[in-house]
Amino acid sequence: TSEKSDTDIRFVCRGTFVHSTAEEALQILEDALLGVDSKGKIAFIGEGKDLQKLSESFGFCSSAVTQLRQHEFFMPGMIDTHIHAPQYSYAGTALDMPLLQWLNTYTFPVESRFQDIEFAKKVYTQVVKRTLRNGTTTACYFATIHTDASLLLGQIANDFGQRALVGKVCMDRNDGVKYYRETSEESQEETYRFIKELLNKKYPLVKPVVTPRFAPSCTETLLAKLGEMAKNNKLHIQSHISENLKEVEWVKELFPNSESYTDIYHKCNLLTDKTIMAHGCHLSDEELVLFRKTGAALSHCPNSNISLCSGVLNVRNVLNHKVKLGLGTDVAGGYSPSILDAVRRALDSSKVLTIQDPEHKTLSFEEVFRLATLGGSQALSLDERTGNFKVGKDFDALRVNVAAPGGPIDLIQSEKPQILLEKFLNLGDDRNIVEVFVAGKKVVPFSEP
Numbered sequence: 001t002s003e004k005s006d007t008d009i010r011f012v013c014r015g016t017f018v019h020s021t022a023e024e025a026l027q028i029l030e031d032a033l034l035g036v037d038s039k040g041k042i043a044f045i046g047e048g049k050d051l052q053k054l055s056e057s058f059g060f061c062s063s064a065v066t067q068l069r070q071h072e073f074f075m076p077g078m079i080d081t082h083i084h085a086p087q088y089s090y091a092g093t094a095l096d097m098p099l100l101q102w103l104n105t106y107t108f109p110v111e112s113r114f115q116d117i118e119f120a121k122k123v124y125t126q127v128v129k130r131t132l133r134n135g136t137t138t139a140c141y142f143a144t145i146h147t148d149a150s151l152l153l154g155q156i157a158n159d160f161g162q163r164a165l166v167g168k169v170c171m172d173r174n175d176g177v178k179y180y181r182e183t184s185e186e187s188q189e190e191t192y193r194f195i196k197e198l199l200n201k202k203y204p205l206v207k208p209v210v211t212p213r214f215a216p217s218c219t220e221t222l223l224a225k226l227g228e229m230a231k232n233n234k235l236h237i238q239s240h241i242s243e244n245l246k247e248v249e250w251v252k253e254l255f256p257n258s259e260s261y262t263d264i265y266h267k268c269n270l271l272t273d274k275t276i277m278a279h280g281c282h283l284s285d286e287e288l289v290l291f292r293k294t295g296a297a298l299s300h301c302p303n304s305n306i307s308l309c310s311g312v313l314n315v316r317n318v319l320n321h322k323v324k325l326g327l328g329t330d331v332a333g334g335y336s337p338s339i340l341d342a343v344r345r346a347l348d349s350s351k352v353l354t355i356q357d358p359e360h361k362t363l364s365f366e367e368v369f370r371l372a373t374l375g376g377s378q379a380l381s382l383d384e385r386t387g388n389f390k391v392g393k394d395f396d397a398l399r400v401n402v403a404a405p406g407g408p409i410d411l412i413q414s415e416k417p418q419i420l421l422e423k424f425l426n427l428g429d430d431r432n433i434v435e436v437f438v439a440g441k442k443v444v445p446f447s448e449p
């Protein structure tokens with residue numbers, strides 16, 4: 001009696017699927033069937049008694065079904081909500097200074113080199129490949145102030161099939177650093193050119209994002225112009241906020257007429273439901289309320305927060321304020337390009353808060369799994385298309401083999417999916433990520449563009 005659907009099915013996967021929903025941090029579907037249509041979208045997902053009905057109504061042939069093996073599962077692709085692509089060139093070094101000294105000593109000299117398009121091509125290819133290989137199906141990138149190199153980052157993400165938001169960095173003040181800053185007019189004009197040219201490329205998975213570096217590197221005039229540009233074109237916005245106490249003090253001096261760090265961005269129309277701000281370690285509850293009201297999101301970058309001794313974000317408090325939150329690597333303030341590392345550092349940071357205050361409710365691995373997937377997707381306002389395995393969304397997924405030969409995990413004490421996921425999150429690495437899909441296309445293992 002079931003009706004036949006005319007959706008054409010590209011492939012079907014059968015096995016264990018784990019993902020998050022608004023209601024459940026970890027939902028497990030065992031021996032489930034998931035179909036991907038010709039547009040790369042999830043056409044159906046079901047388990048148990050639905051199986052017979054699904055195969056009848058979608059009428060795919062059994063040879064189109066990929067059966068997962070023992071110790072394998074599918075999970076949604078991971079989302080890096082904050083990463084500096086140029087800084088990948090010195091990731092794993094230069095972690096001996098607090099933020100403001102670190103920027104002047106290491107970051108600005110390196111970023112200024114991205115005027116050289118060949119250097120940019122080399123580093124940007126490496127960072128896109130490395131993050132994809134580690135299961136980052138969506139990355140929200142900062143590039144540098146250089147428009148052409150920033151456009152190249154968009155092209156490279158597109159060529160390798162990574163979903164990406166890419167920002168040309170804006171900074172019209174940088175005290176004492178003449179070699180790495182723009183005039184206000186340049187910053188506005190080049191941002192406009194960047195957005196126009198990137199949109200003209202019509203890359204299906206790559207979008208521009210308006211990117212004032214952070215309040216101290218922008219005049220109020222520039223911040224207001226960028227806010228206007230984002231508003232008129234309904235664009236994403238990204239920046240940094242309240243990462244380090246010295247930075248917060250400095251911002252107070254630079255903007256004496258603002259009530260708070262958050263208020264500066266708010267007054268310039270930079271807090272919208274398409275805004276993501278990195279760190280936020282030192283935000284007040286009143287500022288979190290403003291995030292909630294405007295729909296702006298936070299990116300939690302725990303490796304960076306620890307590595308640069310910036311602070312410890314209280315994620316529980318952010319979630320209690322119902323502010324959207326995802327995870328970020330913040331390469332190279334964070335030394336690891338892998339979101340699996342961000343998951344572990346987020347759990348560690350939450351446990352440190354519990355050590356300091358036993359009343360603090362520690363994050364569970366299931367909650368952090370949600371931040372790495374659905375949370376990131378919501379934080380980037382991409383949750384209509386990504387973040388979990390809901391029908392109609394794009395199939396962005398990792399095929400994980402917890403017992404991958406030559407991989408880091410030996411002992412499988414249990415085949416229970418939640419145990420396999422916990423093992424992978426705590427001990428796994430790219431050797432366990434057998435395949436990566438973005439919008440239904442297999443992008444790992446690589447087929448070189």
Ligand code: GUN
Nearest residue numbers: 107213214240304330333
């Ligand atoms: N604040 C302004 N710029 C940066 C940057 O490049 N990295 C980090 N972690 N914080 C910043």
Ligand code: FE
Nearest residue numbers: 084240278330
């Ligand atoms: Fe950052």
